[in-house]
Amino acid sequence: MPDMDDAMDDVLTRARAFISALPHSRALGMQVDRFGGGHAVLSMPWDARLVGDPATGVLHGGAISALIDTASGASVMSHPTAPTSTATLDLRIDYMRPATPGQTVTAHAHCFHITRTVAFVRVTATDDDKDRPVATGSAAFTLTGAVGVI
Amino acid sequence: MSLRPVSEPLHVVQSRRDAALDWLVAAVPYVGFLGAGFERRGDELTALLPFQDMLIGNPVLPALHGGATAAFMEVTAIIELAWAALWEDIEAGRIDPSAAGASPVLPKTIDFSVDYLRSGLPRDAYARARVTRSGRRYASVHVECWQDNRAKPIAMATGHFLMPEIG
Numbered sequence: 001m002p003d004m005d006d007a008m009d010d011v012l013t014r015a016r017a018f019i020s021a022l023p024h025s026r027a028l029g030m031q032v033d034r035f036g037g038g039h040a041v042l043s044m045p046w047d048a049r050l051v052g053d054p055a056t057g058v059l060h061g062g063a064i065s066a067l068i069d070t071a072s073g074a075s076v077m078s079h080p081t082a083p084t085s086t087a088t089l090d091l092r093i094d095y096m097r098p099a100t101p102g103q104t105v106t107a108h109a110h111c112f113h114i115t116r117t118v119a120f121v122r123v124t125a126t127d128d129d130k131d132r133p134v135a136t137g138s139a140a141f142t143l144t145g146a147v148g149v150i
Numbered sequence: 151m152s153l154r155p156v157s158e159p160l161h162v163v164q165s166r167r168d169a170a171l172d173w174l175v176a177a178v179p180y181v182g183f184l185g186a187g188f189e190r191r192g193d194e195l196t197a198l199l200p201f202q203d204m205l206i207g208n209p210v211l212p213a214l215h216g217g218a219t220a221a222f223m224e225v226t227a228i229i230e231l232a233w234a235a236l237w238e239d240i241e242a243g244r245i246d247p248s249a250a251g252a253s254p255v256l257p258k259t260i261d262f263s264v265d266y267l268r269s270g271l272p273r274d275a276y277a278r279a280r281v282t283r284s285g286r287r288y289a290s291v292h293v294e295c296w297q298d299n300r301a302k303p304i305a306m307a308t309g310h311f312l313m314p315e316i317g
Contacts, residue, residue, distance in 0.1 A: 022207050060225070065217050069220060070217060
């Protein structure tokens with residue numbers, strides 16, 4: 001269905017423009033890989049400036065937090081209820097293992113439940129080894145402008 | 151305990167502590183990326199996050215990026231924890247930041263949970279961490295982050311950390 005594909009591409013293009021307009025996300029080199037239906041996948045390449053421990057070259061937890069927060073917010077914005085804006089209420093991140101130095105970290109966020117006022121999100125971040133998460137997160141977001149629960 | 155004599159000259163005490171703090175902070179490149187710094191009063195640390203455009207997450211409001219606030223608080227917790235763990239060694243002169251290859255072994259984050267209380271304004275932010283429990287292997291830390299008004303924090307966080315193996 002070419003029309004459907006075009007529509008999907010258009011949504012992804014707009015999501016990319018939106019994320020690249022966020023100065024902090026841009027500074028961290030984040031890219032949008034997937035966006036829609038309550039799912040957002042964002043990736044962040046390894047960068048020496050973002051290292052937490054130079055002895056190992058492992059990315060700082062804070063960089064992973066920023067990626068997870070952005071992916072989570074994006075998953076809320078991608079929800080079919082189409083909220084116009086959102087803000088993080090709380091975010092908890094569990095760090096399973098260090099991200100392998102040199103590898104891109106990818107966060108897959110899923111906005112799995114939404115009410116008129118709050119959105120709930122789960123996130124998993126991985127590097128090249130997709131079977132062993134680097135970190136997982138869960139978050140709640142405020143909502144404005146959602147058209148209602150579908 | 152082999153603490154230094156009380157009669158030690160003030161400037162010696164200050165420069166020893168400042169050098170140790172600089173050494174600790176310089177060990178984390180991400181602190182430089184955020185542009186954060188630390189101020190010391192005795193053993194009390196206050197983290198500073200001077201405002202810059204690249205910390206913005208919502209250009210419309212504008213507001214600080216929640217991820218930047220979280221990262222700032224996590225850095226504050228790690229530096230406070232390492233600082234508290236090293237304090238006696240610093241005071242006893244057992245730490246030599248100028249020694250080649252001497253870099254601190256830092257605590258590792260197990261989990262970090264942030265409550266966002268107010269939107270972060272486009273201005274400087276501050277944070278202080280309190281070690282609520284410090285064991286041989288695990289530590290718990292609480293962090294508060296505020297801007298203009300100390301009584302109105304923009305975010306609070308708690309985290310658990312794995313302490314480096316000693317020896």
